[in-house]
Amino acid sequence: MTVRLAQTKDIPRIHALLRQVEEVHHRIRPDLFRDGGSKYTDGELAAILADDSRPILAAVDGDDRLVGYAFCILQQQKGSTVMTDVKTLYIDDLCVDEAMRGQHIGRTLYDAAVQYAKDHGCYNLTLNVWAGNDSAKRFYESCGLRPLKYGMETIL
Numbered sequence: 001m002t003v004r005l006a007q008t009k010d011i012p013r014i015h016a017l018l019r020q021v022e023e024v025h026h027r028i029r030p031d032l033f034r035d036g037g038s039k040y041t042d043g044e045l046a047a048i049l050a051d052d053s054r055p056i057l058a059a060v061d062g063d064d065r066l067v068g069y070a071f072c073i074l075q076q077q078k079g080s081t082v083m084t085d086v087k088t089l090y091i092d093d094l095c096v097d098e099a100m101r102g103q104h105i106g107r108t109l110y111d112a113a114v115q116y117a118k119d120h121g122c123y124n125l126t127l128n129v130w131a132g133n134d135s136a137k138r139f140y141e142s143c144g145l146r147p148l149k150y151g152m153e154t155i156l
Helices: 006-029 042-049 104-117 135-142
Strands: 003-006 058-059 066-076 087-096 123-127
Touching: 006 042, 006 058, 006 066, 006 087, 058 087, 058 104, 066 104, 087 104, 104 123
Parallel strands: 087 123
Antiparallel strands: 003 058, 058 066, 066 087
16 A cells, blocks of 8 residues: 555546545535535546645555545645644545555555645644544544544534
8 A cells, every 4th residue: 555646547536435425424414415416526626636735645556546535735824913824734535445444544644644744844734523423533533633623503
């Protein structure tokens, strides 16, 4: 298993894994996530792949077939009167093909994201986990992540 930056040839596999993520989110929050929705078009994925501030880390098998990904975004808020100018790597989405789970691919991707963040001068790495996605929460806690803030809602 190796991790490299995603390439245009990976787009079909990225779509397949995005569907798996969408299914999880739809099961947890069908009031917010459509069944069978698609997060990105091919064109949008191509634009992300071309954007150095939005790296997609790709876990690939020995045949260079994508089996997992981590969509990342480099963020830095400059000039705030209340926040410092730290640079952050935000993991927008991390997914391992459900047929490949349990083989430490998620941890390999997470570790690669940490290294990417360090290599790019980031102060921290952040991500969000939807309430109800308990397996993801446990996974990230096992990687050493702790709550940064809480998002709360009331449904009207």
